[in-house]
Amino acid sequence: MPAEKKPSNKTEKLLEGLGNSILSDIKDGKNPSFSATTRTKSNIFYDKKEGFLRLGSAMEEHSFINLAQSKRFMQTIAIAAKCHSFISQNLHASIRGLFYQLKFSLGEDVDENIFDEQSESNPLIEDLEVALGTKRENMNLNANRKGVLAGNLRIIDNYGNEKIEIDASKMGRSGWAIPSDVDNDIEFVDVKAKYVLVVEKDALWQRLNEDGFWKKENAILITPQGQAARGTRRLIRKLADMGLPIYVFNDGDAWGWYIYWTIKTGSINLAYIGKDIATPEAKFIGVTMADLEKYDFLKSMTMTATEVDIKRAQDMLNYQWINQYPEWVAELKQVLKIKKKLEQDSLQGPRLTFVDDYIRDKIKNKDFLP
Amino acid sequence: MPAEKKPSNKTEKLLEGLGNSILSDIKDGKNPSFSATTRTKSNIFYDKKEGFLRLGSAMEEHSFINLAQSKRFMQTIAIAAKCHSFISQNLHASIRGLFYQLKFSLGEDVDENIFDEQSESNPLIEDLEVALGTKRENMNLNANRKGVLAGNLRIIDNYGNEKIEIDASKMGRSGWAIPSDVDNDIEFVDVKAKYVLVVEKDALWQRLNEDGFWKKENAILITPQGQAARGTRRLIRKLADMGLPIYVFNDGDAWGWYIYWTIKTGSINLAYIGKDIATPEAKFIGVTMADLEKYDFLKSMTMTATEVDIKRAQDMLNYQWINQYPEWVAELKQVLKIKKKLEQDSLQGPRLTFVDDYIRDKIKNKDFLP
Numbered sequence: 001m002p003a004e005k006k007p008s009n010k011t012e013k014l015l016e017g018l019g020n021s022i023l024s025d026i027k028d029g030k031n032p033s034f035s036a037t038t039r040t041k042s043n044i045f046y047d048k049k050e051g052f053l054r055l056g057s058a059m060e061e062h063s064f065i066n067l068a069q070s071k072r073f074m075q076t077i078a079i080a081a082k083c084h085s086f087i088s089q090n091l092h093a094s095i096r097g098l099f100y101q102l103k104f105s106l107g108e109d110v111d112e113n114i115f116d117e118q119s120e121s122n123p124l125i126e127d128l129e130v131a132l133g134t135k136r137e138n139m140n141l142n143a144n145r146k147g148v149l150a151g152n153l154r155i156i157d158n159y160g161n162e163k164i165e166i167d168a169s170k171m172g173r174s175g176w177a178i179p180s181d182v183d184n185d186i187e188f189v190d191v192k193a194k195y196v197l198v199v200e201k202d203a204l205w206q207r208l209n210e211d212g213f214w215k216k217e218n219a220i221l222i223t224p225q226g227q228a229a230r231g232t233r234r235l236i237r238k239l240a241d242m243g244l245p246i247y248v249f250n251d252g253d254a255w256g257w258y259i260y261w262t263i264k265t266g267s268i269n270l271a272y273i274g275k276d277i278a279t280p281e282a283k284f285i286g287v288t289m290a291d292l293e294k295y296d297f298l299k300s301m302t303m304t305a306t307e308v309d310i311k312r313a314q315d316m317l318n319y320q321w322i323n324q325y326p327e328w329v330a331e332l333k334q335v336l337k338i339k340k341k342l343e344q345d346s347l348q349g350p351r352l353t354f355v356d357d358y359i360r361d362k363i364k365n366k367d368f369l370p
Numbered sequence: 371m372p373a374e375k376k377p378s379n380k381t382e383k384l385l386e387g388l389g390n391s392i393l394s395d396i397k398d399g400k401n402p403s404f405s406a407t408t409r410t411k412s413n414i415f416y417d418k419k420e421g422f423l424r425l426g427s428a429m430e431e432h433s434f435i436n437l438a439q440s441k442r443f444m445q446t447i448a449i450a451a452k453c454h455s456f457i458s459q460n461l462h463a464s465i466r467g468l469f470y471q472l473k474f475s476l477g478e479d480v481d482e483n484i485f486d487e488q489s490e491s492n493p494l495i496e497d498l499e500v501a502l503g504t505k506r507e508n509m510n511l512n513a514n515r516k517g518v519l520a521g522n523l524r525i526i527d528n529y530g531n532e533k534i535e536i537d538a539s540k541m542g543r544s545g546w547a548i549p550s551d552v553d554n555d556i557e558f559v560d561v562k563a564k565y566v567l568v569v570e571k572d573a574l575w576q577r578l579n580e581d582g583f584w585k586k587e588n589a590i591l592i593t594p595q596g597q598a599a600r601g602t603r604r605l606i607r608k609l610a611d612m613g614l615p616i617y618v619f620n621d622g623d624a625w626g627w628y629i630y631w632t633i634k635t636g637s638i639n640l641a642y643i644g645k646d647i648a649t650p651e652a653k654f655i656g657v658t659m660a661d662l663e664k665y666d667f668l669k670s671m672t673m674t675a676t677e678v679d680i681k682r683a684q685d686m687l688n689y690q691w692i693n694q695y696p697e698w699v700a701e702l703k704q705v706l707k708i709k710k711k712l713e714q715d716s717l718q719g720p721r722l723t724f725v726d727d728y729i730r731d732k733i734k735n736k737d738f739l740p
Contacts, residue, residue: 086722089722091580091581091722091723092576092577092580093577093718093722094573094574094576094577094715096573096713096715097573097577097718097722099715100671100713100715100716100717100719101718101722103670103716104667104670104671104719104720142573142576144572144573145572145576157542157543157544159542159543160580160582162542164540164541164542166541166542166544170534171534171536172527172529172532172534172536172549173527173529173549173555174527174536174546174547174548174549175547176544177518177544177545179542179544180576185543202514202515203464203466203467203512206462206464206512206515206550207462207463207464207467210461210462210530211461297474300473300474301470301473301474343466343470345466345467345469347470348463348467348470348471349470349471349473349474350474352456352459352461352463352467352471353461
């Protein structure tokens, strides 16, 4: 149930500022315009000092009276108006919901159905995020959510007019489903843990949760359920900001590495919000090729690396944010040499609870990749 | 944290029975064997009286001394032994975890790595489920989980030695993540609702949850998050057994229809547990082609049906469990005629909360497809 309208918030004011500036451009007989940081590849770089992918300083001007930009400009302003109304109503929409609202409002007033395909509206939302220096979550747009958490963490969920306290140590085998926005409607009340363990696969998360791993270790146990959604990445960033070490436990293959590096340095696609979602402090627990030497049984648990794995390992050796670490260079070269991969599930081979010991030992011995 | 070993359960005894019968075959100098209902297509049929897809009565014998079956027989018994040990330890494994346990135990004792590919172990688990007349969930094998619920429903989650009460009306914007097994470790304490609404997409579930739809309507709001997982299908069946009407709200396209019919009649792949997971009582709320006549604005919200949608509509007209309903024949013929599809998200066009009114009206007017 929608709460009473909140006092005008920061993003609402940003959107009003954009609208007012365009109005005064029109009144002054000027070409309405706004400027935003460029998101093309040439303006995306790895910030070595900060440790994440971010945008550079190149700006571009979006204006109405410009043959190439006119349609896009108009669409962006229409999105801004919709988001402003979502905030005023204190209601959230998905990108798909926004798309249909635009289709409904503009579909009859303009000659063509400008929003026939959702792929057209997504870059416009990004334009707006960058122009206003905000995130879509602040504009009441829900991103896809995915990811589950268990541990000694309590939050208040401002759900309509209710303040619901959620205790992630009392969620049993389900865990707490991480919402798409962990900034605006969630308050962190109490976080009592020594570290955060991020586990790529839900099946392994369930295994560790059943063993009460997070309770014995006083850890916060998260699974992104594969590639981490925006909400999960943002949550990991926030937990790191609270001073908790972040350990990531993934497959030793193309997908596992990719998920790790996305959490750590962010991604090209989301470089425009890199600072908010990247966690350069994260460490890679495994599984690694070096584990084959440490745990003898793993030698019979390997799989043949696929073409995708090999290609990915080669590509990764060219990324400066990876090849600056000799440990990663050694790991990837070993993959290319023996052409094997290793899944995190394989640690259940000798006994189901072996994976608990593996993680504990790795953390105790600080045996991880940077 | 694993609980104290429970008193020997029914499935544990079934597995021991299988083992004992094979042992006595061997002692008696007989060819060890077990029989199971055949799962090939020729033995899958639609039970018109019960309303779901099920296996017929054809049986097949699996035996050890048979050139074509020997390897598979041995593997199945190895799986039975592993599952027995999981139950004894009161621990759960995923199929992938089981696969690695088998790889570990058998990989050195036998000439070849018989479990190199997981696809080999899955049909063997099904053999076992059918032979014992049980489900993998009862053998402590976790299936993939997916799906979220909110509503006036309380359960006890037997999590290790704890009994955790979960109140699905106090889960805020996250909802309760539906576990993979809703039979063995979950007790339903209290279910106070007038009906169950199943919503295909998580984004729409979030929309309705934000509006407090389930609270205003006293409904249980579920999203399978796309195709329904075993646990979610089983939960819907259980809620129907409690006497609650089940309404399904999906896209009006190939995928939306498929998700509906899988919930209602079960599927070919899971016909062997059809009785436990199909909900023939389910009704399809929409969106439908007939909605185009009732809600004028929807005419500008349609998409062009894809080849997949058209093919699916044609196929569905040939299924006896569908073409027995004139309402569905009319719906599908209309799709083939106008070659359009309609997404559930489109109901947010005029205003974000329109979807709430749509569902309420549909239920009030009993305006659904069978």
